[in-house]
Amino acid sequence: xxxxxxxxxLDMSLGKPAAGMHIQLWLLSENNELDLLMKDVYTNxxxxxxxxxxxxxxxxxxxxxxxxxxxxxYRERKFMHVDESQLFLEEVPIRFRxxxxxxxxxxxxxxxPGGYSTYRGS
Numbered sequence: 001x002x003x004x005x006x007x008x009x010l011d012m013s014l015g016k017p018a019a020g021m022h023i024q025l026w027l028l029s030e031n032n033e034l035d036l037l038m039k040d041v042y043t044n045x046x047x048x049x050x051x052x053x054x055x056x057x058x059x060x061x062x063x064x065x066x067x068x069x070x071x072x073x074y075r076e077r078k079f080m081h082v083d084e085s086q087l088f089l090e091e092v093p094i095r096f097r098x099x100x101x102x103x104x105x106x107x108x109x110x111x112x113p114g115g116y117s118t119y120r121g122s
Contacts, residue, residue, distance in 0.1 A: 003101040004055040007047040007066060011073075011092045015113045017047025020076065022069035027062060028095070034065065068092040070111055088091050088114045096120075 005025075009018035021043040029035035039053050053066075070089045089111070098105055106121035 002056050003059040003103055003105075004052040005059055005064075005098070005105045005107070006052050007051065007107045008046070009043050009068065009109045009111060011112070012110050016046065017043070018073060018109075018111060019043055019045045020071045021047070023049075024067040026065040027102060028065060028068065030116065032063065038064075045061055056085055059098065059105075061101055063095065064096050066094045066096075066107055066109075068094070068109055068111070070116070073111075074113055086113045089116060092116050092118075093117055 007023065009014070009021045009023075011018040016094070021041065023039075023041050024037060025039040025041075026034045027036045027038055041049055041053070044050055068091060070092050071087045075086055092109060092111070094107055096105070096107060104122070108118060108121045110117045
């Protein structure tokens with residue numbers, strides 16, 4: 001099996017995929033500092049990416065961070081009547097470690113204007 005890193009975002013306030021969510025993927029240095037921006041992408045209409053963030057030889061052992069631009073996502077959806085006072089989250093960083101580059105790592109995000117949840121998916 002070829003290793004890969006994937007993600008998707010679901011908007012729990014709408015019960016739908018979060019289309020147009022801006023996501024950055026960072027590799028962290030040995031000092032746990034953001035070191036290298038590896039990807040800068042947006043989710044499609046299904047709240048997913050058109051291709052894995054990393055796959056095959058791109059996926060290496062190490063510490064990574066996905067940064068989801070949650071507030072910008074809600075600001076761009078004015079039809080939802082979410083004003084600035086309801087936006088608790090600006091960005092959601094998720095740091096995780098890849099130990100087996102041959103495995104599939106799936107990092108989903110469930111969001112709402114006031115909170116989020118994540119887990120290691122399949």
